[in-house]
Amino acid sequence: MMKKIKIVLLTVVMLFSLSSCVKEQELKDGYYTAHMDGYDKGHGWQEFITVCVSNGKIITVEYNATTPTGFIKSWDIAYMRVMNPAKGIYPNRYTRQYGAQLLEKQSSDIDAISGATSSGKNFKALVEAVLEKAKQGDCSVAIVSYSE
Incomplete structure (x- = not known):
């Protein structure tokens, strides 16, 4: 009998301790986008991310970069042919x-x-921006500054 009481008390204490934990703010369903505040000085790309949140979870991610004319970085075969031998990675791979x-x-x-x-x-900076927007349910585009 004493053993059962201890188990019940332990269970109650555990439930209270779990309920007192601060729950992270849930993401609101929708599409959220962030992009860098301009084009990088080295290559002329502007990185962006768009995520889709459903049932409080990110279910799709589109991360890439574009030129001012709208050309997609991961489609740039010439850039891949230079970057892959030099760095061992290329945009179509690392964005995924x-x-x-x-x-x-x-x-x-x-x-x-x-x-x-x-x-x-x-x-990482783009993700932090879209997560903040998703917590608020704010579907406006977030602008992220390049860090020096």
């Missing part, structure tokens, strides 16, 4: 890898990909 990490972790806590660390920093 960063997106996959976001889908898995549901946070900006991503691991940098060797050869794409600048894009990784920008990706």
Whole structure:
């Protein structure tokens, strides 16, 4: 009998401790976009991210970059042919890898990909911006400044 009481008391204490934990603000369903505040000085790309949130979870991610004319970075075969031998990675690959990490972790806590660390920093900043918008349910486009 005493053992059952201890188990019940322990269960009650655990439930109270779990309920007192601060719950992270849930993401509101919708599409959220963020882009960098201009085109990078080195190559002329503007990175962006669009996520779709459904049932409080990110279910799709589009991360890429465009030129002022709208050309998509991951489609730039010439850029890939130069970058891949030099860095061992290229935009069509690392954009998908960063997106996959976001889908898995549901946070900006991503691991940098060797050869794409600048894009990784920008990706993280873009993710933080869209997550903030998603918590508020604000579907306006977030503008993120390049960090120096």
